[in-house]
Amino acid sequence: MELETKLAILADAAKYDASCASSGAPKRSAAPGKGMGSTTGMGICHSYTPDGRCVSLLKILLTNFCLYDCLYCINRRSSDIPRARFSVQEVVDLTLSFYRRNYIEGLFLSSGIIRNADYTMEQLVLVARTLREEHEFRGYIHLKTIPEASPELVEAAGRYADRLSVNIELPTREALTTLAPEKSDVSIKRAMGEIRLKLDEKAEAGAKAPKFSPAGQSTQLIVGADDSSDASIMETADTLYRSYKLRRIYYSAFSPIQRASVRLPNRAPPLMREHRLYQADWLMRYYDFSLSELSQAMPGGKLDLNVDPKTTWALANRDQFPVDVNTAERHMLLRVPGLGVRVIDRIISSRRHRRLRYQDLKTMGATLKRARHFICTVDYRPSQGERDSDGLRRALISNPQQQSLF
């Protein structure tokens, strides 16, 4: 089979994995006479596809042959898609030649399970080791970890990779049992736990210990393939963040796949729901929202598709508003709809020098369309009692339908 055909098949097979991040790696660069590649810590998106997603890494499967038959997966055993397999050398060469032309930041390699977990993991590690040792490749490497692979292989993977990930895929055990009968949530969580332990060991041992996945681990949750509620998804997310010290969770709206199982929904991926889940996730991670606060943003366990979760929370807690931007503490500013972390930093820095006026907030980049209902400044106060929360909610709906795609 020609290389180009393989690439087409094995890129297509990899695209349902949302992660393409190249961030979090330590700063490093190549030296004169030695190697190629660098990482900046921030990550770079080298291109964008019409689905709005970034192309940062060469994201491919080593092979899309798979022993498992997970219903949501395009590569499942019973799916009649074309199959292909790269040799280790082909992946190495492709990575290097794409990298040299500045198409990519590095490699994200995953694989269907062939023979057994250890054999598959061994192949992935071999690619990473060849890149690092034979070619002194300093770019980014993200490896998928195969649950139930032996600890030695996971350790080796962590030595060469910047990031490891195991996908939990479905938010509940029930869903996993129904849709991925051969996988067990226990083995997936065990794999994440093992990575967590090794990350901890490395953190304790300090700089002298061998490297282990410096950009940590991530996972992916498919949204909309089963009927889990947003509340149960956020609960799972909270558990995962806490248990396995994940850098991040990717929420991936389930895309109808070719010749899907009849047990799966055949409809457009729920993109707005995915977007709201990311917002809720952000509130947890960067805005100090606790899970119980977040549950106030999900009445009936559901995120409001028309209004962002922070606004929903604020509407449920109107007694805490308006917030005076000239005096409020950071914790409270973080709860104001329309004020992001960066704007809040500017507010706190700027208000040491002046009493902030309404216009100043606009200059600093606040989204006043939302914020104005919840703040007061030297020269501004929202008129009290003009609207109840329901009326305000309706007024704040900018886009009353699911995000339009065209």
Next chain:
Amino acid sequence: MYSASVQQYVQWREVARPLLTAGIVPEDMEWRVGPRFEPLAWTDPATAIANTAPLRLSRRLVELLETISCFRHDGRWDLMYRLAWRWLRHPHLLEDAADPDVHRAMQMENAVNREVHKMHAFVRFREMTDEQGEKKYFAWFEPTHEVLRLGAPFFCKRFPNMEWMIATPDGTALWQDGALQFIETPDKSSLPKADAHEGLWRTYYRNICNVSRINPPAMRREMPQRYWRNLPESIEIQNLLRDGQASFEQRQREAIDVELTKARAMQRALADLPDYSGGPAACRRCDIWRHATQAVLGEGSNSAAIMLVGEQPGDEEDLRGRPFVGPAGRVLDAALRDAGLERKELYITNAVKHFKWQPRGKRRLHKRPEAAEIAACNHWLEAEVSQVKPRIIVALGASALRAIGGLTDSIDSARQLQISHASGAHIVCTYHPSAILRADAANADTLRTHLVDDLRRARELAA
């Protein structure tokens, strides 16, 4: 009054230093716009100032000034001077994000930093082997701001062992023997035009895109169109958007269908549609394609009860790639409205998919397709009929009637006939909207009334 013209940060510093030391207010300094460096000059010899020792400015301010000096706008030098002058009097100036000068400077800084980041992302090297067999890498990049000097060092760290060149309209960075130099931009035609790996890269790009979740605004936000012409993968964007549209429409159709199994069967049938739509585009069954821009395919609902067939795309249709969007399209739209039909619920296509024309002055004048050309294109029309399975086919004009009904009758007489298509669809025959455009005023009204009546009849038959 003082004046100078500067093009680079170091020149600005040389001019600004004595001015700042002498405490010259920003209003007294004119930063002229010009292509060459003109040192500091003054109108009144009595106010002459001498060069002085370096000033102490905060590191953060210097970094900000250096960055915004790359912002491609004539006002930058004046803003930089104002910031430095004000900072000397208010050392906390930069903490006040609400100050208009600080705010503007931060905006410019963000824009320049973003452009540096985009340079790191969107530079594409092409490999060339020289006479000695050494591999060299060339890129052509067109930055919005003057960021070559800020952006180039990144590549030194990443590719220290490659020989590379990044050429831009403002100058060129060259990395050779472990040293970075900035040189005059060579003739663009001396740079390689292609690279053997671009085909593989495009294959990757095409296949990593999930067309079931197409979102062009998100793509354009991060990868604005001005970068596309230097990105080899951008050739694929239009095709992917088309596939995305097909997938979107397909799902809309499926959403209506309640029975899952039925939807499945339909999905399989429709999965062939993109392939088919690539068909007429590459069709060479007759010669019309040679002079047309593109094949204009049918559009509308793929489960429409009513299919409208015209003759062939016109001048505007040929350019836009969509049927009935020119003057005749506007007549048709008005008639549809009067007949109570919604365009988006119909499927609209033409008997012939390419625009056949003859030159007339500077314009392209429609030319009626020959019977053989209509016959050659019939393959595609029949494929559309079997995809959409309309219950009513409206033939607009004689060419459409010939294509869909095989008849050569005039429209006047064919309107009286009861005819149907091989698929069982009822054929309603009427005038082509462009006949109304060509007719004189009195006749035009009659024809328009007939057209609306016939469309209304089609609607009633479909109900």
